[in-house]
Amino acid sequence: MGKKITFFIILGWVLLLIGDRVDELRVYQGAQIAMYTIALASIVLLTGYSGQVSLGNGAMMAVGGYAAALTLNNLGSPVWFAFVMAVVVSALFGAFLGAAAARLSGPYLAGTTLALAVGLPEIANQFAFLGGVPGILFDVGLPPARFGEEFTQYKWFFWIATFIALIALFITSNILQSRYGRTWRAIRSNSLAAELSGVHSGRMKILAFTISSALAGLAGAVLAMTISLVAPGAYTLALSFALVTGAVLAGVSSLPGVVFGALILVAIPEVADVLANRWGGGENLNNYLPGLIVSVLLILSVIFTPNGPGENLRKHHHKKM
Amino acid sequence: MQKLLETFLIGLSTGSIYALMSLALVLVWRSTRVVNFAQAGQAMLSTYIGFEIASRSEVFWLGLLFAIAAGALLGAGVDFFFMRVLFKHAVSGPAAVVAPVIATLGLLGLIRSIVGLTWGGEFKSIKSPASTDGFTIGETTIPFSALNLLIIVTVFVILIALAIIFQRTNLGLSLRASAYAPEIAQLAGIRTARTRTIGWAIAGGVGGVAGMLVTSFNFLSPYSLDLLLVFGFIAAVIGGLESMVGSVVGALILGIALTFILNYVGTSLVFIGGFVVLIVVLLVKPDGIMARGKVRRG
Numbered sequence: 001m002g003k004k005i006t007f008f009i010i011l012g013w014v015l016l017l018i019g020d021r022v023d024e025l026r027v028y029q030g031a032q033i034a035m036y037t038i039a040l041a042s043i044v045l046l047t048g049y050s051g052q053v054s055l056g057n058g059a060m061m062a063v064g065g066y067a068a069a070l071t072l073n074n075l076g077s078p079v080w081f082a083f084v085m086a087v088v089v090s091a092l093f094g095a096f097l098g099a100a101a102a103r104l105s106g107p108y109l110a111g112t113t114l115a116l117a118v119g120l121p122e123i124a125n126q127f128a129f130l131g132g133v134p135g136i137l138f139d140v141g142l143p144p145a146r147f148g149e150e151f152t153q154y155k156w157f158f159w160i161a162t163f164i165a166l167i168a169l170f171i172t173s174n175i176l177q178s179r180y181g182r183t184w185r186a187i188r189s190n191s192l193a194a195e196l197s198g199v200h201s202g203r204m205k206i207l208a209f210t211i212s213s214a215l216a217g218l219a220g221a222v223l224a225m226t227i228s229l230v231a232p233g234a235y236t237l238a239l240s241f242a243l244v245t246g247a248v249l250a251g252v253s254s255l256p257g258v259v260f261g262a263l264i265l266v267a268i269p270e271v272a273d274v275l276a277n278r279w280g281g282g283e284n285l286n287n288y289l290p291g292l293i294v295s296v297l298l299i300l301s302v303i304f305t306p307n308g309p310g311e312n313l314r315k316h317h318h319k320k321m
Numbered sequence: 322m323q324k325l326l327e328t329f330l331i332g333l334s335t336g337s338i339y340a341l342m343s344l345a346l347v348l349v350w351r352s353t354r355v356v357n358f359a360q361a362g363q364a365m366l367s368t369y370i371g372f373e374i375a376s377r378s379e380v381f382w383l384g385l386l387f388a389i390a391a392g393a394l395l396g397a398g399v400d401f402f403f404m405r406v407l408f409k410h411a412v413s414g415p416a417a418v419v420a421p422v423i424a425t426l427g428l429l430g431l432i433r434s435i436v437g438l439t440w441g442g443e444f445k446s447i448k449s450p451a452s453t454d455g456f457t458i459g460e461t462t463i464p465f466s467a468l469n470l471l472i473i474v475t476v477f478v479i480l481i482a483l484a485i486i487f488q489r490t491n492l493g494l495s496l497r498a499s500a501y502a503p504e505i506a507q508l509a510g511i512r513t514a515r516t517r518t519i520g521w522a523i524a525g526g527v528g529g530v531a532g533m534l535v536t537s538f539n540f541l542s543p544y545s546l547d548l549l550l551v552f553g554f555i556a557a558v559i560g561g562l563e564s565m566v567g568s569v570v571g572a573l574i575l576g577i578a579l580t581f582i583l584n585y586v587g588t589s590l591v592f593i594g595g596f597v598v599l600i601v602v603l604l605v606k607p608d609g610i611m612a613r614g615k616v617r618r619g
Binding site: 047051052053055097099100101104107108110111112114115116118119122123126127188237238241244245248252283284285287288289291292294295296298299302303304306 | 554
């Protein structure tokens with residue numbers, strides 16, 4: 001435990017040092033990577049450990065984002081409390097949804113969450129207090145003055161996002177190594193055997209979905225912070241799809257892998273941009289090339305390395321021995 | 322009273338389109354144990370092909386025929402080139418359970434991107450095959466139009482054709498047998514893999530019809546069929562995912578219920594209404610309305 005805390009503190013310190021040495025765009029992307037890391041950890045916990053699929057993590061992120069923004073704007077609370085409320089509200093929402101769908105095996109949770117991801121933008125458009133299409137502001141404020149004039153807004157976002165991501169990863173990794181992590185894996189491998197050993201599999205699945213939703217909500221609040229806004233357009237179905245892709249690329253059951261997955265998710269739009277320009281640009285190419293890359297990556301990885309690239313390396317290694 | 326009746330009729334017309342989508346999902350689920358989320362994508366691509374034919378020839382029905390053919394080819398292709406490869410590869414490890422669902426999701430994204438790259442994101446529309454003005458009874462005009470009637474009739478013709486195929490032909494018998502007990506069907510000499518591909522083709526064709534019918538009164542865009550997929554899924558869950566009759570009944574119930582919400586409560590609650598129906602069914606009757614006793618849940 002002590003070693004782990006030391007590791008996370010050193011990791012955080014190194015990240016902050018890196019943040020001082022790169023330009024604004026990279027700092028902003030660093031904040032995005034931190035956000036994706038939290039969101040992917042939520043999928044790894046749910047899919048990789050408890051064996052359930054959520055296709056609507058983007059929707060859960062939206063719940064967290066709106067909860068944070070409404071808390072900050074209406075209660076005038078401190079910023080940290082907005083993030084706490086994002087976690088609490090999305091966990092409650094997840095518990096409710098999980099109670100309906102997570103107990104059932106098979107496609108029910110996938111379909112229900114997909115329905116949510118498709119419908120959530122519509123719901124947000126319909127209610128005035130959610131701000132409609134333009135959304136509502138989420139402003140965490142300027143960086144504290146004691147950091148000096150040089151300290152930019154994006155660097156402040158990066159610091160907050162990294163700090164939150166490190167805490168979230170620390171807690172998640174501890175949960176996954178605990179009794180709960182083991183029980184989830186047992187249910188995933190053989191739910192009948194797990195139940196015969198006295199595991200209440202329905203309850204454990206709901207718990208997994210609840211924690212996963214809480215993480216997703218936290219990621220949603222971080223995303224809202226980096227764009228200073230909560231709007232339906234930020235939490236699209238495409239975001240949910242991208243998250244699933246990132247998780248599969250990371251190897252669905254590997255928590256350290258989420259950093260790799262997050263890096264790829266941030267890199268895809270850049271790569272798509274370069275390719276689109278090289279192939280002559282055009283509106284269609286710019287709009288649909290990122291989605292094409294995400295889908296192709298998802299399909300290839302799910303067919304050839306469904307358990308993540310790490311597994312194939314390990315297999316290869318074993319064969320040699 | 323009159324509003325009650327017209328709401329019911331329009332709900333029937335909406336529900337019959339949902340019925341086609343939910344039937345397509347159930348057909349694939351029964352044979353492959355995968356909820357094919359790419360169904361929306363397949364239907365969308367077929368509808369774009371139907372749209373091209375219909376707008377060039379100015380004959381809606383020719384477009385519909387091409388959409389059915391394209392949907393069937395696409396469905397068979399997805400099973401043959403995609404699902405078979407997938408099941409060969411993804412067999413073990415943490416991702417084994419979830420790989421097929423995730424793969425259909427990837428396919429949905431792939432088809433959407435291809436459609437977007439080809440046709441762009443702007444809204445397209447087809448000239449309706451029938452009048453969208455309401456019928457006039459005596460002096461009052463009701464919102465129920467010739468197009469609504471045509472949609473109901475088209476769907477019923479297709480449902481009857483499917484019922485005949487499934488109940489009266491050898492193909493239907495092998496489709497039912499391979500869905501019910503694949504191993505025994507195989508031992509009895511049915512080529513289950515080929516039968517499964519045919520099932521996917523039928524589902525694809527049915528999905529193509531659903532897409533064309535939606536587009537007969539609505540815009541077509543790379544995202545326009547997502548809600549149809551969601552409502553089709555909800556209808557299939559109401560029917561228990563296993564039963565073809567159940568999925569049609571579920572879709573009609575859902576269509577009528579949502580139209581009542583639309584006419585009596587307000588537009589803003591239609592999607593939430595559908596979602597509430599889904600949650601209530603999952604909580605109260607997760608095996609669906611057609612369940613007799615205990616059935617497997619996947």
